[in-house]
Amino acid sequence: MAVRPSVGTPVRIKLSAQDSSFYKTRVADVDDRFLYIDVPVNPLTGRELEVRVDHDLLVEYAASGSEVYRYTAQMLGIAYIPTPAVRLSGPEGTRDLERIQRREFFxxxxxxxxxxxxxxxxxxxxxxxxxxxxxxxxxxxxxxxxxxxxxxxxxxxxxxxxxxxxxxxxxxxxxxxxxxxxxxxxxxxxxxxxxxxxxxxxxxxxxxxxxxxx
The missing domain is CATH 2.40.10.220 (predicted glycosyltransferase like domains)
Incomplete structure (x- = not known):
């Protein structure tokens, strides 16, 4: 069963599983279908992630004190809640949700x-x-x-x-x-x-x- 992150949870975004660089963000909101995150920023360059509708991203987040999950999400555009946030497909129903080593995450x-x-x-x-x-x-x-x-x-x-x-x-x-x-x-x-x-x-x-x- 998928475990949803809560509002404020740190999230790490990669463009692919092979990509060693990543973007940092946080959960802005969550509902039964979607995950909303602040616009991700590269911690080394300060550049924001370019939002491309229908592109896939690798999403990593902590769901509890001892569990960190990864799944492939689809970018679905910008939502306003009320500030701009990137709308992603949520972890529920995904086929590739996996638990990863927490020590590699933070x-x-x-x-x-x-x-x-x-x-x-x-x-x-x-x-x-x-x-x-x-x-x-x-x-x-x-x-x-x-x-x-x-x-x-x-x-x-x-x-x-x-x-x-x-x-x-x-x-x-x-x-x-x-x-x-x-x-x-x-x-x-x-x-x-x-x-x-x-x-x-x-x-x-x-x-x-x-x-x-x-």
């Missing part, structure tokens, strides 16, 4: 210094973190970054507030230039991380979410 902003060392040649950068989740992290740098997708790097950082040190082997997913700030944004997925350290990251994201909701 990504929270983080502000700390990160050292990156490329495995092949030791090329080192010091960057500033952007966000982190149980599945990876993103950093920014004003320097030109000579990393490429699929490069393997060691990332070292200290989680704010907790003081926990993280040493993880990561795979570069993409390197982009932010049009507004002209900073290089490096997105990475954890390739090899101790489970104890991953759980430290997960606890950190939950702690930060609770504090932001207050």
């Amino acid at each position: 990504r929270i902003s983080i502000d700390t210094s990160v050292q990156l060392v490329r495995q092949d040649d030791g090329l080192t950068y010091h960057a500033q973190s952007l966000d982190i989740s149980g599945g990876g992290l993103a950093v920014k740098s004003r320097e030109a970054v000579d990393y490429r997708p699929d490069d393997i790097v060691k990332a070292t950082l200290t989680l704010p507030y907790t003081g926990d040190t993280l040493n993880a082997t990561c795979r570069i997913v993409r390197v982009e230039v932010d049009d507004a700030s002209q900073e290089r944004v490096v997105s990475m997925a954890f390739e090899d991380i101790k489970e104890r350290e991953r759980q430290q990251v997960v606890r950190y994201t939950f702690m930060r979410q609770r504090s932001l909701k207050r």
